[in-house]
Amino acid sequence: MFGQILVNGLVLSGSYALVAVGLTLTFGVMRMVNFAEGQSVMIGAFVAYTAVPYLGYVGAIAAAMAVNAVLGVILERTAFRPFRGVELNGLIASMGMSIVLVNVAELVWGTTPRPFETVYNETSINFGTVGISVQRLICVVASAAILLGLWWLVQYTSLGRKFRAVSEDHETAAAMGIDVNQVSRLALVIGSMMAASAGALTGPVNMITPDMGRTEMLNAFAAIILGGFGNVNGTILGALLIGMIQSIGAVYISNAYSTSISFALLVLTLVFFPRGLVPERVDENV
Amino acid sequence: MKRRLATLIGALLLAMPSVALAQAGSKGTLKVGVLLPLTGNTAWAGKTNRIAAAIAAEEVNAQDLAGGYKLELAIGDSQCEPRPAHDQAERLIGQEKVQFLIGEFCSSASVAAAQVANDEKIPLLVNISTADQIAGDAGPYVFQSSMQNRYSQQREATLLQKDFKFESVAIIVENNDFGLSFRKNMIDLMQKAGKKVVLDVTQDRNDTNWYATITRIPPAKPDLVIVSISAVQAANFVKQYAEAGITTPLFSDYPPPPRIFERQVGAQAGKIGLVRATFFVKSDTNSPAQKEFVAKLEARVQKELNEAHDVTYWDVASYDAVRLVADAIKRGGPKPEAYLKAMAATNIDLVLGHYEFDDQRGSKPDGLNFVFIRTGPDGSIEVVQ
Amino acid sequence: MSALELSGVSKRFGGLKALNDISLSVSPGEVLGLIGPNGAGKSTLVSCITGVLRIDDGTIRFGKRDIQGLPPHQRARRGIARTFQKVRLADQLTVYENVAAGLASRWFSHANGWPLLFRPLSAASIAAAVNRTLEQVGLVDVAATTVRSLPFGRRHFVEIARAIVAGPSLLLLDEPATGLTESEREHLAVLVKDIAAGGCAQILIEHDLELVGRLCHRVTVINQGHHVFTGTPAAAQAEPEVVRAYLGMNQLISGGADDARG
């Protein structure tokens, strides 16, 4: 049974990580929290759901990412660029955007919960007592792959260097001739593409509804903080921890408090590591 | 439209809202306020309920079922949440000047509306929420025509023992009102019946990941798994239950709406051979009245929302509620005291079944339709009992 | 009887020793110059005195009392005031408000401090102290303007005012002359003498050796965390050890000045 619990945890972690990494990237580059990330997940899921009959599953994922890329640009223009420096306003603006997105979705797709069927839901693989459907296996593998890709992008590409430069210090980056606006836009685009993939990958596991994505985002927050805000590797670690703790806690502690459990863990961690497990760089010149 | 515009401006400028006041129902017309979720994640149900209520009102007015009075419906989008429900009850009473209220869908919202109605002395008929004792707790102005949890659970317990052979059960619920009361009642009903409860899980209702819970079922080795989970979540559960390849028979409390649910996870439910309770299911065994209503509503939904709809218990309950109000007016007139007396004396056959109220102003369960249905492998539905 | 006395103070950051067996003392009314190349450990030393950093070895005595155990705010309440290398003011607030904040150390040192906090800022006792200080520092004209709208130079003086308003017995000035105009520099000199005349001990960290020479009764030179020399400025000029440090320093001084301008 414990093996099964770990597998469940891994699946959870995967989806949390995708959402969390998107958030953390945006935060790192812009010092702003994207409260509409959960809704980006939702939009991604619905777009994929709509596209599956025409493009097949892989194509649908691509379509979802494409649409969300555009969404990312819109978000950057409406809720982020106007508020650079006054991040609380940006946060509330993204909240406003999330209200808009939910209601647009309710108008476009209606509120009836939709089954997002893929061929991979039916078949499942068993390793001894541990079973997992191909769909969820895909979730794990795909999210791992995507995260690896992002990690490589941040570590080794020139864009990644730009990301890191901007997260270190806007002014210096600007002085180095980096177009901060462009980098920020890209961060949001990639962020919401991540969210799209999360939606498209986990969508088939559950019904999809316009109000989905909230719990995912809350847990993603927990993961980010646990890992250390603005830090991709730390965030992935955080997501892994949160997913596992929830899956284990649900069985051995209580299932009525699942979100609380991850946040309790979070607060405990913060008491000892006030800046998360992998703190972001800070210099306080005294 | 002019008045609506006026409302808008009045609100925006916080100006003298006297302009925004609705003209009270002129002699001969009575306003009935209906609280429904028209936005948010239960709007899909609310939208058809609204149409069902409208149909009822039209029939009442056409066939003069309200003792010479005409009924005019005033809709409030209460979003299945307590705060909007409270404010909408206030609006319908204060602005629209309704003399009667019907609603709401979610118990937390109905509780809110019930408190307002009782304070403002406007009769409310709770037609869909099934939480126990809403009327009894709220006070004399509130009636509840839906079958309350404790009754349906007793029925389920007895029917379960007829329909299944089992010694041990796993009880899995969501922490919402019917889930929690289901858990409490079902556990001691089962123990009374000498069954062993080998697993007892309550899951947070915002947590869509049921795998953790499902993982605990096989080790507990129950003969039967019984769940009480709200409609959407039930679909998630069944999907994940089927995916986990568990073969233990599964019984579900009433929330998943027949056919709509089958359209979502019919294949999986069929694979498990899911059995569940329901207040109403569209089938050949329906009474003529039911068949007529189904035809009427589905046509109307097709026309207005242009979507294929399968009538749900909630639609029927919304229709019956308006008819119940009309019937009480017919017998008692619109004056609250007389109306409430008449409502208490209700004794009428409507689409869902036969309505009577007990001294706690809750409907007596005996007359109401309540059946078990099994989902077939092809996602079809057969009525078990 | 010295106001502040450090003996054998050491501070390590992981491996490297930022401060190594530093001893110094400063007595009421005295101005002690603390000089040394950038990264010599001057700011670290200040942090150790104000309690932002805890020392690893040695003792810090303030007046009669050993203050090593005390957190920064406790030390401030006992009369250790400071200014910062990078000015740290609440720049949305007015000069008056910023200076008034300096009185916090006095309010809290009362046993019944909390009730005092509900007095209006314009209360006689507060206004008296603040205005006296503003006069002494020469900021009366800008009392009501926000710090944001002040020229950079004058902000140093606001910080000094905030530091001395509560009448501290030790004042740490961390490179106060950086980025001052010539006239402001002169004004600073007068101010420092004035404060000293009030009986307040001062430690002046400064790159501008001319200023140091003019103001300080004694100078302590540290280099790479080591104590190099303590004595009169004149004596310091003659000391070969110091000269060597100076040579190293001179470049760094210009470097430091550049930073200040940049």
Added chain:
Amino acid sequence: MSRKVLLIAVFAVLAALPLSFGTFWINMMITAMIFSLAVFSINFLTGLTGLLSFGQAGFVGIGAYTLGVLAKQGHPPLLAGFYGVLLAMLSGFLLGLPAARLKGHYLAIGTLGFGILIYQLLTNSVDITRGPMGLIGIPTGGIDKQTWYIVMLGVCLIVLAALVYIDRYSSLGVILKMVRHDEIAAQANGINVFAVKLIAFTVSAGFAGLSGALFAAYVRFLTPDLFNEQESFRYMMMAVVGGIGSPLGGFAASLLLTMIPEGLRALGEDNYRLLVYGTMVLFVLWFLPAGIGGLIERQRR
């Protein structure tokens, strides 16, 4: 001076409104003013002291349920409400112990966690709170809306005056702002930053608790859904639209953001009104970066 006159005029009008308002709009005003107390708690905590909190609904819930549960057990409502505020302040203090060590987003998410914990506690501890079945018939009836309206207006005025005094004129205000601007400088001036933060948490929790107690006493029913994290977000939205540092703006925002969605119902009972609402919030933020409070400030200068 003319500004003071204007303010007095505004509140005079507010006080006169019930005479012309229908009961519904009075009700909305009352709930809005109850909201505003929770918004004030954010003005104090975030605007003045610089501590982000996304868990205020937790404190509101504690205040509300303490009154609800105790009053239903037959304790005098006033006393029950008093206990509610006390319990909220106590939990504010306890939350402060770890939270005062956190900064910025770490604090924001930590407090969000607190809010979620309280929400799930209210939902799951059925024996005390009746969980999702909800409390109904809290014995605080018999007060008509006009009275409620005047009482709320009074309470809001007092709290508002107190906050504005602390913010603009008191010594405490300067100390809080010092902590917000620069903790190191604050320490260097003898301010015990940790203690100040703890007190800020406690006081702010008190305001939130008061809001909750009044809400419970007014609507006379409770369910946990009234205090989920969405509610905390709504408070924060109101505070920011009002201008985080400006209690007056916060007051105006809680009135407007409660009234306008109701006004928008004239567009119909469907999603469009919420679309408009969301967009409107965006527009306010675009054109009033300092919120409504910014406008008031501009008048002031």
